[in-house]
Amino acid sequence: MMNHPYIQLIEKKIPVIFDGAFGTQIQKSNISVEKFLTAPGCNEILNITCPEKISAIHTEYLKAGANVIETNSFGGSRVKLGEFGLQEKVYEINKASAVNARNAIESYKVDRPMFVCGSMGPTGYLPSSKDPNLIGADFNELADIFEEQAKGLYDGGVDLYLIETSQDLLEVRAAIVGIRRMLKKEGAFRPIQVQITIDSNGRMLLGSGIESFLGAVIALNPSVVGFNCGMGPLEMLPTIEKLLKISPIPVSALPNAGMPRNIDGKAVYSMEPQKFAEALLPLVTESGLEVVGGCCGTKPDHIAALSSILKGKTVAERTGTGKKSCWVATGIGGIDLETVKRPVIIGERLNTQGSKKTKELVLAQNYDELLQIAQEQIDTDSSLLDICVAVSEKDNEKDTMKNIVSYLSDRSETPFCIDSTEPSVMQSALWINPGSVMLNSINLEHKGERARKILELACNFGCPVVALTIDDAGMAKTLDRKMELTRKLRDLACGEFGLPEHYLYIDPLVFTLATGEAESADAALVSLDALRCIKSVLPGIRTVMGVSNVSFGLKPKARRILNNLMLHHAVEAGLDAAIFNPIHLDDIQKYDKTLRNIAEDLLFNRKADALMEYVKYFESAELESTVKQKSSEELPVEKRLYNAIIKRDRRNLAGMIETVMQHESATDILNKILLPAMGEVGNMMSRGDIILPFVLQAAEVMKEAVSILEPHLKTENSTTKGKFVLATVYGDVHDIGKNLVGSILRNQGFEVIDLGKQVPVDAIIEAVKKAKPAAVGLSALLVTTSKQMALCVEEFDKQNISVPVIIGGAAVNKEYASIISTVNGKKYSGGVFYAKDAFDATRILDTINSSENITPADSSAKHSTEFKEKECKSAESLEYGPHIEPPFWGTSEILVWDAAAIINGLNLDRLFKAGWGGGNLNERDYAHAKETQFEPAFERLRNEIIEQELIDLRGFYGLFPVITDDDQLIMIDPSDFHTEIANFRFPRMEKSGGRSIADYFKADGDIIGVQAVTIGRKLSDRCREYFHKEDRYSNGFFLNALGNFIVENLAEKITTEIRRAMGISADIGRRYSFGYPGLPSLEEQRKLFDIMGVEDRLDIVLTSGFQMEPEHSTMGIFVHHPSAEYLI
Structure with missing residues (x-):
């Protein structure tokens, strides 16, 4: 792009202001009908007959604060002027329009950037149309038409060109080519700005969307792209924001003064100047809109309000600007x-x-x-x-x-x-x-x-x-x-x-x-x-x-x-x-x-014989799994129904089921087709062929299929595969894993009795006595809450309940199941089983139901999953850096973040791979899943979060003086630097060489960072609705994981603030959370919770099991020592 003053102004991030409507001002100027000669209604002829009036209108806009004034040449093409018999005056009229605008700038001697913009409106032809009556001219003829108009404007002294109010992309391209032709002949450069008119759906008259618009014009190297006319600023807002996100070059918006109202047969635009300016302000200062102005209904007052509100303001940065595009x-x-x-x-x-x-x-x-x-x-x-x-x-x-x-x-x-x-x-x-x-x-x-x-x-x-x-x-x-x-x-x-x-x-x-x-x-x-x-x-x-x-x-x-x-x-x-x-x-x-x-x-x-060997292979062997099978239309309907579950394809479920029911009962369809299909989905997950979100989508299709069969199953008195009581144990607020298990088991034919989260032992026992289930499933996320599983098994044993217990969750494993299966020196009669996922649980349940022998977790394990603490020797001593003097002691103000900005700033590949399971796919399958599954899901959930205000992003941090004594950290009251306000014990970790987190602090005085963040309660509630009310399991899974990533992003932002306050670089220090190695005791969290006043400030509460609600909340400490590392 050439080094032109107009472009330089945009690059300085100074908002560029165009003028407003011109026709309205002409009507107010009381120009006599004689000035229109033989062309009443042709405003362009006034450039010749009363140039002083035209220049005066330009001056009004310059006084209002406009940087750019548009020539009175919107209808100055041969086609439009031909409607008034003026086609031979194209050059004269366009040159005069530019001269009039230039005279206004030269007469209005103010020291600010001002430019004459050559306005070029549409011809009225629609060359992209398939209707011969609308096409009007071919591409080259259109280019000639615009070249002719551009020449007159050029000779009159325009600084740039504006192709505006465009309705047809082929005409836009022809206009650019025509202008470029003329400039090439003159050996000159002028910026070209292109503006289209869109409807409320973000599309042009012939259906072209924003991507089509960019694809049509960006390659032709315009300087600015944007919109004008058609809508007011509020109605135009979503489409402007979309263009701002994807355009690699500056963007303009010249909306009308609101939407028109028909009053006495006239279009009246009633949006007040201040409201107009206020609507455009955030687009400039927050979204990065570089060029603004007005179209129909806007007057000098609107431009003056816009100029006033933008005075001293800077255009926000846009990440996409200047990037390579093709x-x-x-x-x-x-x-x-x-x-x-x-x-x-x-x-x-x-x-x-x-x-x-x-x-x-x-x-x-x-x-x-x-x-x-x-x-x-x-x-x-x-x-x-x-x-x-x-x-x-x-x-x-x-x-x-x-x-x-x-x-x-x-x-x-x-x-x-x-x-x-x-x-x-x-x-x-x-x-x-x-x-x-x-x-x-x-x-x-x-x-x-x-x-x-x-x-x-x-x-x-x-x-x-x-x-x-x-x-x-x-x-x-x-x-x-x-x-x-x-x-x-x-x-x-x-x-x-x-x-x-x-x-x-x-x-x-x-x-x-x-x-x-x-x-x-x-x-x-x-x-x-x-x-x-x-x-x-x-x-x-x-x-x-x-x-x-x-x-x-x-x-x-x-x-x-x-x-x-x-x-x-x-x-x-x-x-x-x-x-x-x-x-x-x-x-x-x-x-x-x-x-x-x-x-x-x-x-x-x-x-040497590679070719012969390859050819011979295909002569002697059938290509089995390497090429695609017959098209689905050639397969039997039973196989197509089976494949519909595996491929997560809802299309024509009812039709296929109806066809199969002509010769199979509903019970047989369930047992012979649908349940085996879900079983194969489980096998595929176990083999790593598909990932969890796809399993949940298969479960959604299964749920829909079963709902179609349900009336027939009731008629046939079909039975379930058994009851299964499911609960997240007391003190644990994390129920996403339990919800996933319940969803899949229901679609495997089990009747699931879901007791929810934080379920006390006595509530589980009461449910078991009432339901008499085939088994009980217990879920826990943390080591501390997993102890509730052992209490539950002990109570079952005490009350002579012999129901099988299946445990699962991040904190447990087969060894832990083995340990808690022994009660008072004897083996629990019901057996304790560990299931790594829902399909593992299904296999265990199927085996229990079949009366086959199944071996519970081996009770010979002699070691515990408890963290090794006391017997560890102290680690080697550490060297400490310089003393840190913080900018304040105590806690910070509440920090608040914009939801859209945080979500849009997430690392999506990390979310898709680590949070949504895409990391288990090979490169090609991941790329396909990203495009067809993950990105659409993210866009959908992002919009839902923002539109329904599902997250309230808040947090704060604190800086406190501390001293240490071996593995104890003592927090001191910063008001007197003497009184102890809390004492934390950080156990020494065997696998980390006996290191304790306390070792990272100077014994005689140091500083600790503490922090808490939350995204509020609404998102968790919406996750539960997806699982329990709408049977949209994958949405629930995706949304929960997205919430986890958002809160982790906030935690990292708070940590960045702590580092900034301490004056240390981004690579120094570590953040630690309670309930994990190094800080295994959730009970210790209560002390920090009270010191910081988290409940009053963030509306977070601690459960009796010392977990935070809302569950998408985190609290932790920050250690600034350069050698700090995570301990195991």
């Missing part, structure tokens, strides 16, 4: 290729050169069937659609490309990769598609003559380009040749033509391994080496590859395996994009190891 789009969808997970998949099936079916459909002009092929590629995660329509039977590639792109552009959200060797064919696509495209491809044949034509198109239209390593000597086959041509292509595209490096996608070419010739045996290896070399030597360049070329000539099954393995290794080597059929994407981890070894022998040329 947008491509259709009329209804757009993506930034720089943000797409690697590899970018370019679906290859819409290609007449590679697909017989596509060729037949193109020849038949069967666009509906072509759309179905496109949709298949889209549904299987293509980011781009490669479109090649060249056929030997007809010489009409240009027209065919134009027709197909036009047909798909408002039906496909996935953008296009235009695959042709002919610049004219590419141009035909660019002139008809409302968004940008990728151009495929250029090479250095004919001394780069054709490449230069395509690169000129790419630069004019902002297109990424595929470049093949081919020149007049042929295709590059050696590493040296591939790198030589890569450098030449880079120099040509990026050096000579100025294409951004990240817009250049080099294809180093890969050749088939199926020839059996020695010279091609290393073809894959050389291509992989080329990818690594390109990324090492030219890191700014992107890479692409037609991966399936590696297997050309092999049988389809053999091709699929080799293609997927080549793709895998190419991505590891640095491949950014792959031309590939996404329907054939496989998880290579599921390939048979023998097959994979044989295939990789061929890829890496590890054996």
Whole structure:
């Protein structure tokens, strides 16, 4: 972007203020009808007939505080002026409009940045429309129309151009191209600002959304993008905020003065100036909106209010501003290729050169069937659609490309990769598609003559380009040749033509391994080496590859395996994009190891007979689990129903169940199809094939299926698999794990009696006596509360209750089950079992119900899970740093955080992997789950949290003087530095060399940080609703984990405040929480709780088991010693 004063002003983070409505002010100016000559209603003619009046209106806005005044040329195109018979005065009128604005600035001598902006409104044509009556002009004709208007404005002295109130993206692109053409001829630069008009759903007249808008214009390098007209600031707010989040360049908003009201047949805008200004203020100072102003109904008073409220204010920083982007789009969808997970998949099936079916459909002009092929590629995660329509039977590639792109552009959200060797064919696509495209491809044949034509198109239209390593000597086959041509292509595209490096996608070419010739045996290896070399030597360049070329000539099954393995290794080597059929994407981890070894022998040329061995494999063996099975439509309905549970697919559940019930009873459907399916889900989880959130989603589908069967099950007197009493033990407020177990067991056919959390032993015994369950399940999170399990077993034994007890939770294991199963020297008759998850519990329950022998936890264990304390020797002495003098003693003020800011600042990959189970997936499955499951769930829950105000983020910290005595830490009253206010014992930990947390403090005087944070109660309540009222288990799981991450984020922010107060760096010190090694006693928490006044200040209470409620709360201490570490 050129170094222009307008751009410099924006970069200084000073809010830039545009003027307001112009037509309204003209009406107020009492201009006589004679001034309109023969064109009543044409405000633009007034630039010539009464320039002083026009300049006076500009001056009013300058006095109001505007930095930018728009020329009176909104309807100054040949098309609009032609409606008044003034089409021959385009240049004269537009030049005059700019001169009038310039005169106003020169006459109004005030020392502040002021600019003349050339206003260019829409022509009224809709070139993206499929209705010939609305199209009006083709792309090049539109570009000429805007070029003509831009020339008059330029000669009149405009500082920048504004394409505004736009309704059609193809027209917007034509306008930019037209202005650029004119500026190129003049050898000049002017910023171009582009503003569209949207409806309340954030879409343009023809349905284009924000992503389409960015994809259409960003590549053409405007200086500012934004909105005007259509709505008031409040109505426009959600769409502005969305654009601010994803736009890499400055954003503008020029809304109306509210929504119009029809009064006596006139549109009246009634939003008061102060209200208008107040609505825009937070968008500037909090969200980072750089350019503001007014449209319909706004007057100098509105601009004056805006100028006043923004005086001295700074535009907030936006994280996305200035980042690299490479947008491509259709009329209804757009993506930034720089943000797409690697590899970018370019679906290859819409290609007449590679697909017989596509060729037949193109020849038949069967666009509906072509759309179905496109949709298949889209549904299987293509980011781009490669479109090649060249056929030997007809010489009409240009027209065919134009027709197909036009047909798909408002039906496909996935953008296009235009695959042709002919610049004219590419141009035909660019002139008809409302968004940008990728151009495929250029090479250095004919001394780069054709490449230069395509690169000129790419630069004019902002297109990424595929470049093949081919020149007049042929295709590059050696590493040296591939790198030589890569450098030449880079120099040509990026050096000579100025294409951004990240817009250049080099294809180093890969050749088939199926020839059996020695010279091609290393073809894959050389291509992989080329990818690594390109990324090492030219890191700014992107890479692409037609991966399936590696297997050309092999049988389809053999091709699929080799293609997927080549793709895998190419991505590891640095491949950014792959031309590939996404329907054939496989998880290579599921390939048979023998097959994979044989295939990789061929890829890496590890054996002389690798090709023969690979071909022989497919002649002698069936490809079992390596390729996809028959389509679901070919499977029996029972299998489809079974798969629906496993695949978490709710679609047509009722229809499938109805079909199966024609020959099976509801009980048989439950026992023979649904329960085995959930059993397989459990097996898959045990094998690590799926993660917990997917298990919960399967349980939700199971719940829905059972609800459909329920009336029939009652009629058939179907029985459950037994009752199961479930409880989180007394003192423990954490019930998410227990809820998950209950949800899954219900859908495994058990009747679950959920007693809730913090359940006393006597309540559990009463429930057992009443329900007579097959077993009891007890859950505990912490070591301290797990002791309640032992008390429960002891009480069962005392009252001669022999029900099996299944324990689970983070604090327990099989050894602990063994220990508590022995009561008064004898084994508890019911048995104590440890279950690591719900499916483990199911297996135990099924075994109990079957009367088979099942061995409870081994009671021979001789050691306890209690922490080793007293017998430990003291650790070696530590060295201490300089004395710390805090800025205050005691506790801080309450700190409050904005919910949206905290949630938006979370590390989502960490949340998805550590909190939501994605870390158990392989890289490819995780990427798929992230895009299809995790990100949509996060967006949904984030919006729910913010809209329903489910979190109230508060916390505070304290700094207190302390002294130590061995493993005791004594907290001193800071008011007199003498009185002891609390005494904490931090046990010595055996595995940490006998270290105690107390060792990290100077014995004769030091400082401790203490802290408490909470997110409030509402989120926990909503989690319980998801589990117990709505049967949306995965939502409950996701929301609870999200709450944990939010509170952990707050705790870290408080810790940062403590470090800042102590004057130490971010890598020094540790935060410790009660109930964990080093601070195992939750009872000790009470002392700190009372000293800090946590209950009064944060509305957190301690249960009788010394746990905090709300449960999404934390309290802890901070140790500033540089050697502090977590103890075990």
